[in-house]
Amino acid sequence: MDNIYISVIEALIFSSDDPIPAQEIIRAIKGIDGEDIEINIADVDSVFDELNKKYEDNGSSFRLLRIAGGITFGTKAEYAKYLGYLSSEKSKRRLSQAALETLAIIAYKQPVTKPDLETIRGVNSDYILNTLLEKNLIMISGRAETIGRPLFYSTTDEFLKYFGLNKLSDLPKPREIDEIMKDEDFLEQKRKIMMNLIEDVVAKETGESEENNDSTIE
Amino acid sequence: MDNIYISVIEALIFSSDDPIPAQEIIRAIKGIDGEDIEINIADVDSVFDELNKKYEDNGSSFRLLRIAGGITFGTKAEYAKYLGYLSSEKSKRRLSQAALETLAIIAYKQPVTKPDLETIRGVNSDYILNTLLEKNLIMISGRAETIGRPLFYSTTDEFLKYFGLNKLSDLPKPREIDEIMKDEDFLEQKRKIMMNLIEDVVAKETGESEENNDSTIE
């Protein structure tokens, strides 16, 4: 095997979304450089050892691992606490999908009670509500006058800060989101209507209204 | 800064799935080893250079890049064809001319409203805004105080990452209108389009997969 493939193999392992089997590495190299390229599983195996020796010698914080029949990179155990610190920090900042959904319902329907919220979401929301309260994104803002006088939930200033809003009325209106999201069919319809209108204007301006023929628009 | 942190910094960057800002690296190290640890942004900067020199010297296939205000590992361009052979991610479509145009306007005029954007482009932009929002290249960033209080759009970190930019000011400067006027033949643009074309032909010849449909340039 040509030595130039050491780096190619390293790049393939680095960028693969899953541990990459040696076979796949060979397939990519032959796929690009031709079937007659000399490279086999034993070559990949020795590149594995060679690269790991290089990482060891130059004090790299990562090394190659064999996982589930493939090869992948992993960082060494001695850095585990630093990486753990960051990932726990990150998870604190990232809202899970369920939390986001709940937060969205509260943001748009506030003040809202837990029963109303759960009717909308269709699932028990105790845990999520607690999490959001703990993160200070929502607050208890009073009580409904309905039976059982359930608590009202509303969003906090922290919520506005989190989403970079000045005030609640800056939230995108559901109607506006619909407008951006509406499918092409609808746009097409709208355009046709518009075309019709503008055509009339153009016809009038140019004084050609008698020749005007709307056959293109049904 | 203690030299032991070179490897810690390498591990933190290697293990972060988004470009990691120097501040965050410092936060993780101080979070674990104490606030009195001596490490600052300049230290991280010099580790950046030091590590990149190491990767260069030992023929590594990846190196550190500054993207979207953070640091991340990325492969060198020369391995792109091998990686593209296996990864569908790399063979995905380029952005259309309409998308690029819209992004350019948003990038320079941000925050910008849909009406303002459409005035410049001269076309309805609902569909393209939706596409860019879905791709997370732009985001809703607030509301204008003008009549109808239309939503503001801005670019995201993903936008910076997509174009390999560290910060918005790294964007190419638009030419002044006077300058555009002088260059009636648009020579520069022609040259650029040609270069891009050649690049694509080369990429295709070296075997980018057939799903790769560069429909933007005929």
Next chain:
Amino acid sequence: MYTIKLDQFEGPLDLLLFFIKRDELNIYDIPISKITKEFLEYVEYIKMLDLEVAGDFILMASTLMHIKVRMLLPKEVDEKGEEIDPRAELIQALLEYKKYKEVSEELTFFESNQRKVSFRGNYDHDEKISPPEYDILLKNVTLFDLAKAFRNAIEGVKPVPVHEIQKINITIDEQIEFIMSKVNEFKEIHFLSLVHGMQEKIRIVITFIALLELAKAAMIGIKVSEDFNDFVLYKLENNG
């Protein structure tokens, strides 16, 4: 008519720029009649193809017609008495659009280069230890902390089957006195130890209300406990 691929044009401004470039026209002196005529031909063609973008092209056609009509009328003047060129706005729009179109062409280069870079694909095998104590961020007592501690206290009470209605003689004033005596005695007392041994929920409720009253009247202080399901009542020095 030249055969041009219509989907090459991002909109009417793009098409107009094409005409100007192809015919080497002076952008500041666009022959409106000529360009309008040609533009309308394309609009017909676009309509025939029923392209999505037709509406925007027709809108531009109507703008061109407006300009054409205004060119025939006596010249308008602005406040300074200078003649207004009916084409001025269109020219400005064309140049503005061109500015961004140029940049978008440059962005294509950044895109090309960046497409050659791959990022790390798999992060599943990095060794990580997440220290749980970093999850604790709370600093101040909030209504929620208070309510949660209260609920925990309520849940700590074992449900006893009661078959006869019992009258419990307890008042807020009594509990205020009770709390003040405890606080004066111990300087600090945890809520859970304050209500420890209380058998009836109502007694805990009344005690809780009493301590809220005291806190409101600044007779006692409340602060966070290390156990986040509890909190601490403490004696305020100026009331001693």
